[in-house]
Amino acid sequence: MxxxxxxxxxxxxxxxxxxxxxxxxxxxxxxxxxxxxxxxxxxxxxxxxxxxxxxxxxxxxxxxxxxxxxxxxxxxxxxxxxxxxxxxxxxxxxxxxxxxxxxxxxxxxxxxxxxxxxxxxxxxxxxxxxxxxxxxxxxxxxxxxxxxxxxxxxxxxxxxxQGLLPEEAMSVMAGKKPQPHQANGDLTVAVIGHPYNIYDAFISMNLINRLRKSGARVLTADNLTEHTVNQGVARLPKKLFWTLSRRMTGGAMAYHDQGTVDGIIHVAAFACGPDSMTGELIERFIRREGKMPFMNINLDEHTGEAGIITRLEAFLDMVRRRRTAL
Missing domain, CATH: 3.40.50 (Rossmann fold)
Incomplete structure (x- = not known):
């Protein structure tokens, strides 16, 4: 055996x-x-x-x-x-x-x-x-x-x-057809965070699927090429030596500069030092460079589902109102 x-x-x-x-x-x-x-x-x-x-x-x-x-x-x-x-x-x-x-x-x-x-x-x-x-x-x-x-x-x-999420990509590689997702929603939202935070449906409170069901197309930093990520993070005065933080920060900056998303959500783990720094870098960049909607979500074992749902609904309402006003 x-x-x-x-x-x-x-x-x-x-x-x-x-x-x-x-x-x-x-x-x-x-x-x-x-x-x-x-x-x-x-x-x-x-x-x-x-x-x-x-x-x-x-x-x-x-x-x-x-x-x-x-x-x-x-x-x-x-x-x-x-x-x-x-x-x-x-x-x-x-x-x-x-x-x-x-x-x-x-x-x-x-x-x-x-x-x-x-x-x-x-x-x-x-x-x-x-x-x-x-x-x-x-x-x-x-x-x-x-x-x-x-x-x-x-x-x-x-x-x-190509825009697939990890579980979808693994299904394709296993010869299975991935479940159809909301690819043509009226909004596009970038979800930025460590893969083990955003792709685990349980600890993320099913964040990505909730966004899709609400009519949003979801992109992550992993949907970008390494070259695009490096172009985004090159705007920082000093190189980030945390590999995952570099990808997250570069991905957020690249999506902002491309103008391909309507809002950005940063998902962080409570008590994570690099996450707190990354979230601050991204938020300061967005506030300084433009008016793109941004939301930070912190997760720990006590995070409640109701609070996440309320914040997501409010965020999507804000993004839609902003698009209507433009």
């Missing part, structure tokens, strides 16, 4: 799952994904995580717990330090494997090898070799598995740039 490797449906799942899945399957593993987020998964995560952690980390704890009931032989939690030259991923990703091993009992072995491209972009040979060794494969077979996985990731990125 193939080795079963579990991947939590949290954190960078929405960026790298197709790549990871193809790579691990190329090494002969069976990939098992945790269930979609539920109240029980979040509650379990909150119970096992430290109080000071942000909502996405607490949720990721819950997804790791969910995998324990699926009979996996390994849990895949790469220690993400950097995925681009002279940039960093949030320190929580660096420490997450250790937090999990210290706070959750009964864990199978954790694949927590380091990915650090701060000095050499694209240099992940060591990571590939180490993961292959854990799964009983040699360096050549590991390298070939990764080379076959790269086009899968590139196709996934192209689908996102």
């Amino acid at each position: 193939p080795v079963r490797v579990g991947i939590p449906r949290a954190l960078l799942y929405y960026y790298y799952f197709p790549l990871w899945k193809s790579f691990l399957e190329g090494l002969g593993a069976e990939v098992v994904v945790s269930d979609r987020t539920t109240k029980d998964i979040l509650t379990r995560g909150v119970q096992h995580c430290v109080d000071e952690a942000c909502l996405p980390v607490k949720l990721a704890f819950g997804h790791v717990q969910n995998l324990l009931h699926k009979g996996v032989d390994y849990i895949f939690l790469p220690r993400m330090v950097s995925v681009a030259r002279r940039e960093y991923i949030c320190p929580k990703f660096l420490g997450f494997p250790d937090m999990v091993k210290q706070n959750i009992s009964g864990l199978p072995p954790v694949i927590d090898n380091v990915i650090n491209q701060h000095r050499k972009p694209g240099d992940i040979h060591k990571f590939i070799r180490q993961v292959g060794e854990l799964l009983g494969k040699g360096p050549l077979q590991s390298w070939l598995a990764y080379q076959r996985a790269k086009p899968v990731h590139q196709k996934y990125c192209r689908l996102l740039e």
Whole structure:
């Protein structure tokens, strides 16, 4: 029987799952994904995580717990330090494997090898070799598995740039037809936030689908090319060294400059330092450059659905009134 490797449906799942899945399957593993987020998964995560952690980390704890009931032989939690030259991923990703091993009992072995491209972009040979060794494969077979996985990731990125959201793009790649969405609404709204905040329907209170049902077409920073994002963020006097914050800020600035959206919503996790900085940068830029409607939403485990719905309705009413007045 193939080795079963579990991947939590949290954190960078929405960026790298197709790549990871193809790579691990190329090494002969069976990939098992945790269930979609539920109240029980979040509650379990909150119970096992430290109080000071942000909502996405607490949720990721819950997804790791969910995998324990699926009979996996390994849990895949790469220690993400950097995925681009002279940039960093949030320190929580660096420490997450250790937090999990210290706070959750009964864990199978954790694949927590380091990915650090701060000095050499694209240099992940060591990571590939180490993961292959854990799964009983040699360096050549590991390298070939990764080379076959790269086009899968590139196709996934192209689908996102065509306007699909991660789950829709994954459905297309699996040979399924994505559910039709509101592509021709009377408004276009950019939702800017970390992928694990905006694409998880439970913790985001189904934000994107609510906007679509209200007649808005939704775009995110992931629907932009890397070149467009870099053009947007180039307006800042200093380079952002947080990779995800750079994408979010550049995406918001690019949508504003293009004039392709009627409003921008920034979704942040309470207790996230980079998020608070990113939201402030985006809001100051929009207030200084024009009059585009902007709203900031903060999420934590206590966020109420009714409050989110009320704020969304008020925001869309404001955007529509502004369009009518112009």
